[in-house]
Amino acid sequence: DAKTTQPPSMDCAEGRAANLPCNHSTISGNEYVYWYRQIHSQGPQYIIHGLKNNETNEMASLIITEDRKSSTLILPHATLRDTAVYYCIVESRGNDYKLSFGAGTTVTVRA
């Protein structure tokens, strides 16, 4: 599985877009990029995933570079409730299904 690199922390102003980068330079062709987050004292929450194309859902947008070596999760209008640790993971859709999070990015949204 490809390794991902994320900044340890970032701050964001409430109401502004939060852009969370993730590097995955060793990603292989059949591996997807998944984003989860974990708000303090809650279970992890699936956000979005993508393979090559940019994706958008009600929570966020995922921008994947053309070479697929990096991606950015965009929270378009961050709220205080978006304060959480955000995890970028890269996995293939093979038989392994065990989620494993790295250190993630601790995002603090400030009023």
Add this chain to the structure above:
Amino acid sequence: GAGVSQSPSNKVTEKGKDVELRCDPISGHTALYWYRQRLGQGLEFLIYFQGNSAPDKSGLPSDRFSAERTGESVSTLTIQRTQQEDSAVYLCASSPPHRPYEQYFGPGTRLTVT
């Protein structure tokens, strides 16, 4: 629709007692997972159920831990003769068919063994 639910939300038990934790997955999700998360730690995989296939029990830490699932619905995780090191949040997740990394988590059961 309804998400994954777990009960109880909190459980305090004495060392040596047995506990049973329940998970109700999202309807239509064929896969169900149990994880454990100790305070300040990452997810620790415990067990995976997929349809009628034999479960993957490779993450269960000892034979005191067992889990059952009825068809594609409710699952129970049982811990026998609990130990203090079993104290953790036990998380259940389910995923849609053929999308194993799109896991939807319940709120967890916080287990405290005194």
